[in-house]
Amino acid sequence: MKPNLVETMKELALLGAIHEHIPVSTSKLGRLMGVSQQSASVRILQLLEAGLITRNLAARRQQLRLTEKAMEILHSMYASYQKIFEMEATLTVKGVVDHGLGEGFYYMSQEDYRKQFRSKLGFDPYPGTLNLKIKGREMGKLEVLRTADGVQIEGFINGNRTFGGAHCFLASLSDVDCAVIIPVRSHYSDVLEVISRHHLRRKLGLKDGELVEVDITL
Amino acid sequence: MKPNLVETMKELALLGAIHEHIPVSTSKLGRLMGVSQQSASVRILQLLEAGLITRNLAARRQQLRLTEKAMEILHSMYASYQKIFEMEATLTVKGVVDHGLGEGFYYMSQEDYRKQFRSKLGFDPYPGTLNLKIKGREMGKLEVLRTADGVQIEGFINGNRTFGGAHCFLASLSDVDCAVIIPVRSHYSDVLEVISRHHLRRKLGLKDGELVEVDITL
DNA sequence: ATTACTAATCGCCGAGTAA
DNA sequence: TTTACTCGGCGATTAGTAA
Numbered sequence: 001m002k003p004n005l006v007e008t009m010k011e012l013a014l015l016g017a018i019h020e021h022i023p024v025s026t027s028k029l030g031r032l033m034g035v036s037q038q039s040a041s042v043r044i045l046q047l048l049e050a051g052l053i054t055r056n057l058a059a060r061r062q063q064l065r066l067t068e069k070a071m072e073i074l075h076s077m078y079a080s081y082q083k084i085f086e087m088e089a090t091l092t093v094k095g096v097v098d099h100g101l102g103e104g105f106y107y108m109s110q111e112d113y114r115k116q117f118r119s120k121l122g123f124d125p126y127p128g129t130l131n132l133k134i135k136g137r138e139m140g141k142l143e144v145l146r147t148a149d150g151v152q153i154e155g156f157i158n159g160n161r162t163f164g165g166a167h168c169f170l171a172s173l174s175d176v177d178c179a180v181i182i183p184v185r186s187h188y189s190d191v192l193e194v195i196s197r198h199h200l201r202r203k204l205g206l207k208d209g210e211l212v213e214v215d216i217t218l
Numbered sequence: 219m220k221p222n223l224v225e226t227m228k229e230l231a232l233l234g235a236i237h238e239h240i241p242v243s244t245s246k247l248g249r250l251m252g253v254s255q256q257s258a259s260v261r262i263l264q265l266l267e268a269g270l271i272t273r274n275l276a277a278r279r280q281q282l283r284l285t286e287k288a289m290e291i292l293h294s295m296y297a298s299y300q301k302i303f304e305m306e307a308t309l310t311v312k313g314v315v316d317h318g319l320g321e322g323f324y325y326m327s328q329e330d331y332r333k334q335f336r337s338k339l340g341f342d343p344y345p346g347t348l349n350l351k352i353k354g355r356e357m358g359k360l361e362v363l364r365t366a367d368g369v370q371i372e373g374f375i376n377g378n379r380t381f382g383g384a385h386c387f388l389a390s391l392s393d394v395d396c397a398v399i400i401p402v403r404s405h406y407s408d409v410l411e412v413i414s415r416h417h418l419r420r421k422l423g424l425k426d427g428e429l430v431e432v433d434i435t436l
Numbered sequence: 437a438t439t440a441c442t443a444a445t446c447g448c449c450g451a452g453t454a455a
Numbered sequence: 456t457t458t459a460c461t462c463g464g465c466g467a468t469t470a471g472t473a474a
């Protein structure tokens with residue numbers, strides 16, 4: 001489909017030529033698109049030719065209406081733009097499944113953490129974390145996560161031990177809902193920690209060294 | 219902005235050239251847009267000239283990324299399409315304010331109805347309805363409402379009296395949120411009933427015989 | 437493989453104008 | 456007023472090709 005004609009259909013749609021025939025003069029249409037009356041006239045003829053509009057030429061002013069076919073084309077354009085602006089709020093990070101140090105279980109067993117995850121993320125996390133080792137160029141994305149605004153998790157003291165704060169982002173890993181955690185005191189690290197309602201490693205059959213992608217919602 | 223260049227920016231955005239520079243060959247880009255490699259090359263040069271993309275030409279494959287300015291243009295396109303497809307889901311009906319028969323108050327006082335309106339429409343309706351008499355050509359739109367899917371309100375029995383079900387649609391009348399009700403057993407009728415959190419007649423200073431428009435969300 | 441130049445062609449644009 | 460024709464001009468496209 002020619003971009004010029006799509007543009008013309010878009011203008012007609014904005015004028016309301018969707019449910020009914022509406023009066024649109026070629027000069028008005030031209031002005032709206034920043035082209036001459038003559039060019040607008042040509043475009044209308046092309047749209048008619050392609051079966052994208054119907055016309056009532058009975059009255060002194062022509063009446064135009066977009067066809068179903070035209071609306072389908074416009075909707076596919078709309079879908080593209082939706083994709084773009086939903087994608088903009090998403091960050092995809094590739095990482096390799098890494099053996100945990102067993103620390104994840106210890107941290108995620110702390111009731112003070114669990115309580116916050118339940119209320120702030122909306123799920124009760126499985127006690128344990130899936131560690132992803134991030135390589136090379138992908139590491140710039142970790143930097144983005146460190147500086148972005150996420151859901152805040154407060155630190156606390158339990159007994160004589162201090163547990164640090166963190167912020168996290170909802171995410172999905174192979175279509176399974178999860179979240180990634182960025183510790184507040186995160187010195188340089190190439191490991192991304194993922195938590196979920198499920199035991200991700202078992203549920204997805206993951207093995208050490210396997211490459212996965214996490215889609216993170218910013 | 220030229221439609222051809224907007225189209226090119228859209229393709230680049232779909233390829234993810236938003237947050238980072240991504241490798242895109244001119245032949246691949248041309249294929250995606252249905253033009254030749256040469257044309258794609260020219261378009262890239264034009265986008266560079268206009269400050270709409272930046273390029274790393276260091277590697278064997280050029281790397282492209284859209285600028286802020288480009289994203290603003292794409293977002294305005296997105297906004298246009300949103301307008302179109304929100305508009306499409308809206309039906310505007312003209313009607314004349316009609317004196318009620320006092321029935322509205324009786325119905326809307328039934329707690330079984332009110333409960334459903336609260337939970338399904340999100341507001342507690344003022345006990346009473348505003349009746350609009352629909353004339354002539356506009357009546358076809360009532361037919362659309364009867365056949366469309368709306369929010370279902372269940373009928374019930376209170377004492378020895380049966381109250382019928384209905385379906386309704388969120389709407390707005392002079393920018394005041396409201397809803398229109400279509401009784402399930404709606405024999406032919408030229409009256410449209412409007413409910414709202416407010417007493418519409420008073421809030422909007424409506425008088426019998428006044429012409430108003432309701433924007434109904436399908 | 438790439439990118440992008442040249443040159444020829446295609447087709448879009450708009451002034452003038454008819455109906 | 457409309458719509459839409461002709462036609463000169465120029466921008467857009469592409470095949471061929473260089474680097």
